[in-house]
Amino acid sequence: MKSHTRYLTFQTRRRRELVRITDEVAGFCQESGIQEGMLLVSAMHITAAVVVNDDEPGLHADIEEWVQRLAPGPSADGRVAGPDYRHHATGEDNGDAHLKSLLLGHQVVVPITRGRLDLGPWQQIFYFECDGRRPKRVILKAIGI
Amino acid sequence: MKSHTRYLTFQTRRRRELVRITDEVAGFCQESGIQEGMLLVSAMHITAAVVVNDDEPGLHADIEEWVQRLAPGPSADGRVAGPDYRHHATGEDNGDAHLKSLLLGHQVVVPITRGRLDLGPWQQIFYFECDGRRPKRVILKAIGI
C-alpha cells in the first residue's frame, strides 16, 4: 500500500469564494503514483467546505444565494454585515461560516482508478471558502496501490 | 491491499426517486473478497445524492417534502415546474437538483468488517436521483485486505 499527503493553502480576496481545485487534486493524484485507491480532500478549518459539483457561473451564483438563505451571514465581499450568532460573543463574526461548512460538508473522497481521478464528466472539485482573506489549509491524502 | 471497482447505472422513470441499493453494494462487497476495509459509494453526476437512512415509506415522503422545502424544484414526477435558477440560463431546468445533491451529499463510505458491510440494523443505502429519466452512474470502489 502507498500513501501520499500534501497541504494546499488558500488566501482568498473575498470573504466567501468558490475555488476550483480539480487540477491541483489531479496533479497530486499523478504525483502519488497510486493506480487504485481513495483520495481525501478535506478542509482543515471549520469555516470552509469542499464540494463536488458543476463549474458553471450561474450555478455558483445560485449556490451563493442558497447558502445565504439557509445559513445567513455577511455578503460575499464582506461589506454588508450578517445576523448575529451566539458564537459572536467570542469576538468572532463568522457564525454563519461554521453553519455553511456543516451544511455543505468539509470533505470529499475521490476514487482513483487506473492512476486518475475517477470523476463523472461534469464533476469538478471546489474549495468553498466561507471566511477568507487569511491563509487556510486543505489536506490531500491518497492511499492505495 | 486489494481494490475492486464497479459502476452502477440507473435510469429512473420519475424525475426524483429514492432507490435502495444496499443489496447491490453488499453483492459488490462480497465479490471484492475484501475482509477489512472501506467501500466508497459515490454518484458520478452532480444532480444526485447517496445517503444512508431508513427504508420506511413515510420517512421517504418526509424526505421528499423536506428537500423540496430547502431546495425547491419541480415536482417529483416532473409535471409541476419549479422556481427559476440562474443556472437555467444555460438551458437546463435542474438548478434545484444541484442544490439537493449538495444538501444531502453525493457519497458515503461504508465500512467492511469480516467480509461484510458493517451497517447498523436500520441502515440502508440509497441512491437519490434528483434529475432522472436518463442514464446516471454511481461508482463503487472498495479498498482493504
Added chain:
Amino acid sequence: MKSHTRYLTFQTRRRRELVRITDEVAGFCQESGIQEGMLLVSAMHITAAVVVNDDEPGLHADIEEWVQRLAPGPSADGRVAGPDYRHHATGEDNGDAHLKSLLLGHQVVVPITRGRLDLGPWQQIFYFECDGRRPKRVILKAIGI
C-alpha cells in the same frame, strides 16, 4: 496494510446532545499503530450525525437552533413536542432526527499522518445525538500502513 476497528456506545441523557469524541478517536488511532491512512467515524444509527467543527459553547447553541430551524423537532430536552411527520405513523416520534442526520451527515473521514489524527488547530470531532436516551453506536475503522 493494517486495519483496526472499534465500536463506541453512547447513551445521552438528553434527547439531543453534541458529544466531543476527539480524544476517543485519537486514542483509537494510536492503538491502531497506523502511521499513514484514513480513519472513518460513522454513526450506525439513522438518527445521529458525526461532524467536525469548533468546541465553543456559543457555536453549539447556534448549531442547535439552526438544525431546529431547518429540520424542526422536539426540544433538545424532549419536553416540548415537535411537528408531525409521516414517519410518525409507524409509532415513532423522531422524524426530525432522520432529517437532521441527513442534513449534517452521519460520518467523517479523518486523515492519519505520522501516527496521529491530522486535524487543523480548531477541528474537533463530535457525535451529534438527535434521538438519544438509549444506547447508540458509532463505528471507528482505520486502514493504512
